[in-house]
Amino acid sequence: MLTGGIEAGGTKFVCAVGKGSGEIIDKVTFPTTTPDETLRRVRDYFSEFSIRAIGIGSFGPVDLDKKSTSYGTILHTPKQQWRQFDLLTAMKEYVQVPLFLDTDVNAAALGEYKYGVAQKDQSCLYITVGTGIGAGFVKDGVTYQGKSHPEMGHIMIQKHTDDYFAGICPSHGACLEGLASGPAIEKRYGKKAELLASHKEVWELEAFYLAQAIINYTLVLSPERVIIGGGVMKQHELYQRIRNYFSQLMNNYVELGNLEDFITAPTLSDEQGIKGAIALTYME
Template sequence: MEKTAEFFKKNPVDALGIGTFGPIDINPKSRTYGYILDTPKPGWSGTNVKGFFEKELGIPVVMTTDVNASCYGEYVAHGRDDSKSYFYATVGTGVGAGVVQGGKMLGLNNHPEMGHMLVRRYPGDDYEGHCPFHNDACVEGMAAGPSLEGRTGIPGEKLSRDNEVFTYSAYYIAQMLFNVYMTARPDVMIVGGSVLNEDDLVKVRKFFDEFNNNYVATPDLNELIVRPAVANNGSATLGDFELAKNLLK
């Protein structure tokens, strides 16, 4: 954080938006507001990120999760349509997700942890899962990047895209999307991150349709479940920038 503060001292801005890994405290009434809470990432638990940058830079700071920032960036990229709701999930080293409804992020005093939603096992998938909290019971434990190497012994980026482990990930992500759709009914569901590509989204849509089983009417799944509108993994950067601008209005 010290190096980041030094950068902005040399390149000053009027406000700062931060999207970070969680869990974090977003409750303005909490004594740990703006802190990173208990996290498996070494050295970060109990870090007052928001307070540090406010003190070092003397500017207003807004802080949210990385996936909330990405979701907000996609909301902006889709035209800031407050009549619609947007869901964003990233599938990388972990799985996280956020929702923007009416221009506001879901969660007043706490943020969602949808990556740890419980899922049922894909038939024939005997992987024990890698989540240290839920093992094989949650989306992250079964669908994130480490699960690919955990099943095969080969890093995901070196696997052939026709390897069945990508089908497994698509199955678990489709469950998450279906559960969110049944709960929040977002108008757009965006899937980012490095694990699934556009071809994998075809599988996600197929599994989503099977889970729905004609229960509720849905829009064209090619328009409902999409890749990010912001290129080069830039959704969070755009979201952080726009959240910082909001502080100056």
């Protein structure tokens, strides 16, 4: 029987039906508007299929603590119409199948773990660098949730001595997301990231910040593989620059072998999130 998946993003929703093998049978994408309008489109899409369950990888922060009275609620999101919206309860009114909820980045990590570049690994970390920065972690087929929505994009890092940019995070200023997200790049240089491809200094600074973050994640979680996706990472030269800074800053403290295998790009052609959402319903 088919399974449904929802990659619930702040900009767009991706809905799909597929199989536990990772095969996508059908998929649709539409803009994230108001909760009511968006979820009506979700209901209308899935009403065309007979499905056993739906996995949801949601933007956030979203309350993942099953003991919490606000479990399944979108919390302090910049999208005002979705703030404090009880996504899980609303979804139960629109569809009558079991629901499995996790973060969007955890779903992407699970997608690459089960069907992508990390299939042979016991653990992997997936980082997305785009409008925001987030990360998800999978070990032995299970995503890590913790008490609340993990916010790895908001860790504090050391600023480069030549960087006088204050950062754009409204809560933390110069956290990782405040310094290295797509909007931070645009604010610092006055141009969108994709228009700065030939500016070496942009990507050196970006790699410096992302390498610090990966060192911190590695020291805490010790993943077997780190996968970096998102719009900013379309600048493919970034991967080697990140590896170079990672090697320099880690200074052989942890031996990780070939860094080209350790720090990699995703391999599911931007379907890691939706495939991972479906995989949430099969999680061990």
